[in-house]
Amino acid sequence: MRFMFVAALVLVLAACGQSGSGGSSESGGPSAPTYTDAQNQAAVAALPAPYNTANYDAGRTVFAQCRACHTVANGGANMVGPNLHGVIGRRIGSAPNFNYSPPVKASDFTWDAEHLDRWIANPQAMIPGTRMGFVGVRDATQRRDVIAYLMVESQR
Numbered sequence: 001m002r003f004m005f006v007a008a009l010v011l012v013l014a015a016c017g018q019s020g021s022g023g024s025s026e027s028g029g030p031s032a033p034t035y036t037d038a039q040n041q042a043a044v045a046a047l048p049a050p051y052n053t054a055n056y057d058a059g060r061t062v063f064a065q066c067r068a069c070h071t072v073a074n075g076g077a078n079m080v081g082p083n084l085h086g087v088i089g090r091r092i093g094s095a096p097n098f099n100y101s102p103p104v105k106a107s108d109f110t111w112d113a114e115h116l117d118r119w120i121a122n123p124q125a126m127i128p129g130t131r132m133g134f135v136g137v138r139d140a141t142q143r144r145d146v147i148a149y150l151m152v153e154s155q156r
């Protein structure tokens with residue numbers, strides 16, 4: 001009995017250890033709330049499949065590539081790319097005060113997980129002539145993780 005308890009405790013500690021630096025303090029401005037690792041992973045677990053099995057921390061790591069050009073926090077600035085807060089469920093090319101490329105302006109759909117998956121895999125293949133100068137994330141698991149991260153962070 002005692003052994004099983006210790007084994008379970010070790011498992012829990014190992015799971016916590018994977019979470020890295022903790023919190024998501026880089027996700028927004030000075031007033032942005034911070035969330036614990038447990039809150040972040042619980043938010044992911046509440047997403048629709050297959051995103052509920054994603055890894056929040058892995059998604060945050062993939063999003064580091066996007067962060068060079070995008071903010072995701074509510075009220076975050078447009079940079080090289082538009083602010084991504086609320087992007088899921090938003091019509092393409094509709095962030096306020098962002099000057100999109102002509103092919104993006106001419107596109108007409110609402111961002112959902114399927115569109116994001118195609119976009120992140122290869123933006124130039126999905127919308128030739130887009131100004132998003134990003135080669136894409138080829139790995140499907142990394143795309144699942146970063147989309148789950150976006151689903152959580154773009155609604156906070």
Ligand code: HEC
Pocket residue numbers: 062063065066067068069070080081082084087091092093094095099100101104111119120129130131132133134137146
């Ligand atoms: C080198 C800069 C750069 C990087 C890196 C980058 N983007 Fe972009 N992104 C842009 C630009 C610029 C646009 C606008 C494209 C246009 O108008 O053609 C854009 C547009 C988008 C849009 C459409 C937004 C809307 O309002 O319709 C999404 C979604 C998006 N990017 C997600 C991502 C994600 C997720 C990543 C990381 C995996 C990423 N981007 C990496 C520059 C970048």
